[in-house]
Amino acid sequence: MVEQFHQDQVLNLWFPDTGFWQTRQALSAWIEERMYGGMDVIIGDEFADLTLAAAKGELDHWVVSAEGRIALIIALDQFPRSLWRDTPAAYAQDIKANRLVLEGVQKGHFAAVAPWKKLFYIIALGHCEGVDHLDRLTLAEALTEEMIADLPPQLADVAEPMRAQGARVRGIIERFGRHPHRNPHFGRVSSNDDAAYIATGA
Secondary structure (H helix, E strand, O other), X not given: OOOOOOHHHHHHHHOOOOOOOOOHHHHHHHHHHHHOOOOHHHHHHHOHHHHHHHHOOOOHHHHHOHHHHHHHHXXXXXXXXXXXXXXXXXHOOHHHHHHHHHHHHHHOHHHHOOXXXXXXXXXXXXXXXXXXXXXXXHHHHHHHHHHHHOOOHHHHHHHHHHHHHXXXXXXXXXXXXXXXXXXXXXXXXXXXXXXHHHHHOO
16 A cells, blocks of 8 residues: 655655755745745645544554654644634644654654754753643753754854743743733733733733
8 A cells, every 4th residue: 555645745745855955035035935825735734634634643653753743743732723723723733743753852853853853852842731841842842952053154143043932932921921922822811921921022
């Protein structure tokens, strides 16, 4: 039986061979497209079935390799945020994605992939709410330093913005214990502080 989905479908979409790693400007544009809704249409049109298969555990065998693991992390952590945006389903695979991240760090898979792939390990650690969120952010900070050390010279100046983003996420979780902008999606009651943050981002 020929497998319907392959990890390279995810990797080729998320990490195209366009040279986005060659300049800070190109890297920033690549991140912007992936983190702020720029992939919603293509994921909805071409990757909905793959996203559902990942959520159902049908692609779990990908984790045998470092490249397969990061493909599955993206399919569980990133794709649902596009396919099911502004619904609880967008976050439903966060716990599983984090388990894959933690296991991948232990198995050496994190160390084995390119720095721009390492980034999505770190992002997943910040996404997943829970009682251990701050502990995972401490790990994310350590992994960020490993990623920065692995960056090519032309991307050295992205180090501080990456550290600053990590500090921003930590500040949110220290202040609220969760991501307040998800409150409406989960039917959670927002405090006045939550509402002010949701309205202004500060």
